[in-house]
Amino acid sequence: MFSVKSALAKPFAFFIKRSVLKWANNPVDTQNAVFKNLIHEAKDTQFGKDHDFSNILSHADFVSRVPVRDYEDLKPYIERVVAGELDILWKDKPIYFAKTSGTTSGAKYIPITKESMPTHIEAARNAILMYIAETGNADFVDGKMIFLQGSPILNEQNGIQLGRLSGIVAHFVPKYLQKNRMPSWETNCIEDWETKVEAIVDETLAENMTVISGIPSWVQMYFEKINQKTGKKVGDVFKNFNLFIFGGVNYEPYRAKFESLIGRKVDSIELYPASEGFFAYQDQQNEKGMLLQLNSGIFYEFIKAEDFFEDQPQRITIKDVELHTNYVMIISSTAGLWAYNIGDTVEFTSLSPYRVIVSGRIKHFISAFGEHVIGKEVEQALKAAVEGTTVQVSEFTVAPEINPPNGLPYHEWFIEFENEPENLGHLADKIEAALQAQNSYYVDLIGGKVLQPLKIKVVKKNGFQDYMKSIGKLGGQNKIPRLSNDRKIADILIAKNLTK
Structure with a gap:
């Protein structure tokens, strides 16, 4: 049956692929442009004044003026932003705070600005479009899609919306996908996870589910409940389910279990989203690693993990990284995070284009x-x-x-x-x-x-x-x-x- 939506998806996918390849094939120039823009845009903020952004002309200047910080180190600035002050870490004030539960800091409030928010949405969209461009498979856009995520209910603090990243992103589902999205808004707002998963199972059993996404451990819980309720494999319940989108943890320890629960193999797309930014996504089905997002308002620095706890470890940029070396990833971004240690370690699996895998946590x-x-x-x-x-x-x-x-x-x-x-x-x-x-x-x-x-x-x-x-x-x-x-x-x- 002819579908306008899937027919339009293919040319759009090829258009996006060309735009992605343009920056992916010019990585150093792309990152230099991002760096210059970040420094220029933030030079009149409180952070920019404190760190002499007006006189930063190179990465070496930046390293000498801006030390690597984690959340605790940046907290004095963030507390001023939370209190409603303007022009502290970035121009004006954030439009959202992504609230996360830190292991050492208690609740963390990660700023999301009007400049950084679109990069989260575009990267998630482009991951799917790159898959369509590679495989030619666009039929799934006509079916139902589910993302197992946090509640979209947001609170407000000093004029800034506050919630979990996945809940914030739920407010940005494109109009053309609104009818395809599962579960319902009401079910998505259920706070108790077990109750929520039961409700999701009830809502989706009779639907034509084609895309299922979420953190593998929680999707597994959803699949197991479907299996318990129907006595069937997930792939028999959802005959057109052929794309699993995941992030947050390595899928490999779950793969055999998932294929058993589904009853067959399905294609998968790995994402690397975080409250601090959407860093990478899988751009090729047969390539190990995810395409690092170099054109998303994020400037990357890397420190060898084995040197990280030294007094002054070397900070390098994308042009100096090596394959198969464990690096701590440091970011500066349009969200107002500066030389910020997100806590993840990565390894490069390709330098043309730059692809990474997440190798662990510097504290884990x-x-x-x-x-x-x-x-x-x-x-x-x-x-x-x-x-x-x-x-x-x-x-x-x-x-x-x-x-x-x-x-x-x-x-x-x-x-x-x-x-x-x-x-x-x-x-x-x-x-x-x-x-x-x-x-x-x-x-x-x-x-x-x-x-x-x-x-x-x-x-x-x-x-x-x-x-x-x-x-x-x-x-x-x-x-x-x-x-x-x-x-x-x-x-x-x-x-x-x-x-x-």
């Missing part, structure tokens, strides 16, 4: 003994260990056991299985071998009898969901850290009897 690592184990390493180790087996993992996290009752310290892996292995010890050996193959520091500590090999503790079915619910972070954009340098999560899992 284990180095209780000097091992420097990062998120990417534990994810790859687990993937390698279960490959070719019937073992399926629902969720996991890793913590150090520094003072065990007996023997040497070790890494303790808390794993919730869909299909539990017959021999946990054998799986632990395979994970251990895969981790040692990636991390020489870890190998040395094992060989030097500082650590003993890792141990697995099985988490009960839905144990991680129960944990997230117990700390008030079930659903939305919340996710389990893959690893921690302490036992806060581990101790709660054990104390609440969520392990076997």
Whole structure:
């Protein structure tokens, strides 16, 4: 059946692809232009005056005047913006604050300005259009689309709208997609996540769902409830569902479970959105990594993760990055964030164009003994260990056991299985071998009898969901850290009897 919407989508997709390639093929010039514009536009703000923006002519000038900051360091400025003052970090005042729950800072208020807001929307749109341009598949635009997200209800503080990023973005769904969007506004406003997912299942079961998106751990919950309610695979319930859009965490640990729940493979698009900016999206189905958004009012700097905690680590720009090196990503943007450490570490998988993967969090690592184990390493180790087996993992996290009752310290892996292995010890050996193959520091500590090999503790079915619910972070954009340098999560899992 002919569809005007899908017919128009294809030429528009090719138009967008040409515009994307124009800046992607001129990365250094693009970033230089972004940098100059940011400095010029903010030179008369309070931050700009405090840091002598009028005399910043180069990146070296910027480095000498503007230190790297995290939220706590920038908080004195942000508090003035929250209080309603004008021209503090950016011109005038933000139109939104994306409220996030920080682990160390309490609630964080990330500014979103009239200049930065469109970049969030355009990047999400372009990710889909680049997929259409590559595959020629546009039929899905006629079906129903769902994004499992936070409540769109916003509050107001000193004339600035306040809410979660996903809730803010819900107000910007293009008119031509309004009829396609699921769930209903009323259901989307339900605060309790479990109640919300039940309502979403009821609303969507009879619909022609073609696109489903969200953080994998919470989409899995939605898929499982569909399976429980119908006794069918998701792909049999939604016969035209062929595109999964996700972000927030690495999909690989979930892929086998998802394909089992769906009953077949579907195409996927990975996104890299955050309250601080929409940084990257997957632009090619067969390329590893996501296209870094160099033309979105964000200027990027990078610091090697291994040097980050030195007194004055080197800050480099896009032209000096190298492949397969773990970098802390630093941003300055039209939202008024300056040399801001978002906390993520990335690796470049391509330099032409610039594509990245998220390798972890600079604070989410284990180095209780000097091992420097990062998120990417534990994810790859687990993937390698279960490959070719019937073992399926629902969720996991890793913590150090520094003072065990007996023997040497070790890494303790808390794993919730869909299909539990017959021999946990054998799986632990395979994970251990895969981790040692990636991390020489870890190998040395094992060989030097500082650590003993890792141990697995099985988490009960839905144990991680129960944990997230117990700390008030079930659903939305919340996710389990893959690893921690302490036992806060581990101790709660054990104390609440969520392990076997």
